[in-house]
Amino acid sequence: MWSWVGHRITGVVIFVFLLVHVLDTSLVRVSPEAYTAVIGAYKNPIMGLGEAALVAAIVFHAFNGLRIILIDFWKKGPKYQRHMLWSVLILWVVVMVPFLIRHLSIVFGGH
């Protein structure tokens, strides 16, 4: 139930970002200055935290999505759905810890 709610909420968040992200990337067709100026906004620390949250949402949606596929197509999927939810959460931590260390040190480190 909660994984289903989480899947929907992260899905909508990712979709809204995707719309914005295609628009900001499209600025490369306007001018290098326009693109670099807008992408500069993604580099400040507050946006850096937003990116961390976005990646957290993407990684959960990805692993839980693979879990849904296994529940639907693997014979023993429904039986192990709860174990697989724990695996999703563990994998999420395993991926997020190195990502956060790297990304936040880039965002908050002086360059």
Next chain:
Amino acid sequence: MSNDTIAAPRSAHTPQYKRHKTGRASFEMMAWLFMRLSGVVLVVLIFGHLFVNLMLGQGIHAIDFGFVAGKWSSPFWQVWDLLMLWLAMLHGTNGVRTIINDYAERNGTRMTLKTVLYIAAAVIIVLGTLVIFTFDPCPAGAVTDLPSFCPVP
């Protein structure tokens, strides 16, 4: 116990049972399948995208016009990004369509929201595709943030 065989109920006078052969149900079945197939591909495409753009080199600090120009000078990343754009947009649009169908109970509300969704999705897919294919890494008159392979003005 007798060995009499009993005919399947109503087998003689009802049309053969068909599931998901035509129409709406078939579309929903294809949409369901598409979510799973595109989902697997998107995990690879997006994890690769995030790793290359946020983890390698200077991470997000390295991203500027020259970074994008450098990537799209290679057909590999053009195809990667094009595939990611189409699959992610169709996957996301179908996901939001499902959510609208679930929660918008009035017919008018549902139709309006879905119309807005489809228009937005079409605009973004067409725009993104055009940007990938019409991109000029060395635009005339530009001076800053150009990739190193552009001729010096």
